[in-house]
């Protein structure tokens with residue numbers, strides 16, 4: 001199946017009371033691991049790519065070509081969206097030109113007026129190309145590619161203003177942060193989520209910072225309108241741990257254990273393991289065709 005945008009995925013997730021996982025990719029191994037897991041579990045999936053990861057992989061076109069070709073070569077039949085994560089205004093335009101099927105324009109650090117203006121423009125371009133748009137209100141805390149957010153709780157009135165611009169998904173800060181949650185984290189602000197949901201109606205909501213959010217909070221967030229959940233750090237942690245174990249066991253020194261195809265294999269399995277755990281938690285397993 002060719003790349004799809006996130007529109008149908010979000011509609012089905014909202015109606016079916018589950019969330020689609022958006023997993024960040026960094027390279028071929030990441031992409032392969034996530035696509036294989038989605039296919040095995042018959043789950044729709046969103047591949048998120050940050051601007052930093054795009055740069056690391058040498059550009060939007062390389063990423064779009066790799067993902068499209070891999071969907072074909074791996075016979076992936078579940079719906080897959082290729083989504084720019086936390087895109088800048090320029091980045092979103094470049095990703096769309098390169099064939100991304102979905103973009104996040106993160107205008108949360110602009111004034112609300114400027115966020116509205118720029119989001120409107122990106123929506124127009126994206127929709128003319130058949131792509132979907134996620135916008136953000138209230139910056140998500142933690143560190144994302146060197147950008148430290150303040151962990152704001154989004155204002156429902158502003159959410160409604162952005163939501164009315166024809167966007168397809170809305171990321172709103174509700175006390176969530178990127179990266180691992182500190183021991184004294186207060187948890188998600190469900191009152192805020194409730195108010196945002198009341199203001200924005202059926203707009204599919206996006207929960208960033210999916211790493212380490214306990215299952216009961218994930219389930220409650222889904223019941224309050226969250227249809228897409230982003231996970232990045234946890235895949236990195238599983239990859240790193242499996243790779244470390246392999247090296248600490250001295251396996252890279254046995255026979256041809258230094259061959260990258262062998263050296264990176266445990267990490268790939270680690271990514272598959274955590275993607276499966278998350279998909280189970282999000283309730284999206286078996287939902288590819290529904």
Ligand code: 13P
Pocket residue numbers: 024048085086177178179180207208209210211230231232233234
């Ligand atoms: P984590 O790294 O905390 O999983 O967050 C991912 C994310 O929200 C990407 O936008």
